[in-house]
Amino acid sequence: MRRRLRSTPAGEHRAVLLHEVLAALDPQPGQIAVDCTIGWAGHAVELLGRVGHGGLLIGMDLDAANLPTARERLTAVGHPFHLHHGNFAGLPQALGEHGLTQADMIVADLGMSSMQVDDPARGFSYRRAGALDMRMDLSRGKTATQILATIDEAELAQALRELGDEPAAKHIAAAIVAARNTAPPQTTADLARLIQDAIGQAEWRLHPRPGEWNLHPAARTFQALRILVNRELQNLAHLLRLLPACLKPGGRAAVISFHSGEDRLVKAAFRAGERTGVYARLSTGPVRAGPAERLSNPRSRSAKLRSAVRG
Numbered sequence: 347m348r349r350r351l352r353s354t355p356a357g358e359h360r361a362v363l364l365h366e367v368l369a370a371l372d373p374q375p376g377q378i379a380v381d382c383t384i385g386w387a388g389h390a391v392e393l394l395g396r397v398g399h400g401g402l403l404i405g406m407d408l409d410a411a412n413l414p415t416a417r418e419r420l421t422a423v424g425h426p427f428h429l430h431h432g433n434f435a436g437l438p439q440a441l442g443e444h445g446l447t448q449a450d451m452i453v454a455d456l457g458m459s460s461m462q463v464d465d466p467a468r469g470f471s472y473r474r475a476g477a478l479d480m481r482m483d484l485s486r487g488k489t490a491t492q493i494l495a496t497i498d499e500a501e502l503a504q505a506l507r508e509l510g511d512e513p514a515a516k517h518i519a520a521a522i523v524a525a526r527n528t529a530p531p532q533t534t535a536d537l538a539r540l541i542q543d544a545i546g547q548a549e550w551r552l553h554p555r556p557g558e559w560n561l562h563p564a565a566r567t568f569q570a571l572r573i574l575v576n577r578e579l580q581n582l583a584h585l586l587r588l589l590p591a592c593l594k595p596g597g598r599a600a601v602i603s604f605h606s607g608e609d610r611l612v613k614a615a616f617r618a619g620e621r622t623g624v625y626a627r628l629s630t631g632p633v634r635a636g637p638a639e640r641l642s643n644p645r646s647r648s649a650k651l652r653s654a655v656r657g
Contacts, residue, residue, distance in 0.1 A: 361388025370653035377450035382434035472564040510570030586615035626657035
């Protein structure tokens, strides 16, 4: 008996820039599609429906917790698919397991899902008290707590600047290192409070005045730590090196980024590929969500989509 999809708030697994991704990839019946960051299969369900019974979808995710729901939603579509738990840097191996070397289209949505953020046990959110973990793959790697316990102050400040665009990086790094000897942060609430105290925003308010909202003082630090814990930029750089070899001639790639460092890597890799003839055509610039999507799905506000066609 097929299980029903679990109940979720409206829009919880909504795919960012879905129509724009479909336009960039132009999926056709019988083609092979790869979703490197399948999440709850928001993009993948639509891709699988379009490649049809004669096609194939391969999905990957570093977070194993996403795979059961993705499998459930894709099974309901009724066409062939395979799911893999692993980093998208293992794309060639995932293709090889099914006797393939190349795909017709590859998509990677680099953003966090609301399901991950909303689970306090994962430690991604400064708004929900939980352990400072932040690992996408709970089976390996150091937690945020372990990294903060040993990282050099200058290295931490650099990470906050480069990965979080944090203007108060030096002050926050100094406060975190100083706290090691007295009360090192053990939970997300501890870290958020330490950051607010360090930059004099203990009385921060989301809505200082009607119609206005402020970014949480800890938001940039949490973003930087998540990227650091999961080596996200290094993994993205590796994926971008692999992409051309994993695409058929005329195949299409689409990458959605949410951070300036990610977007710079994607832009540079695609342009370098165009100069050398690896890519025949690029999107003219980053595609952004329209007003309606930004209003209905706040996660889309910082999303940038870039796409390329293999030469």
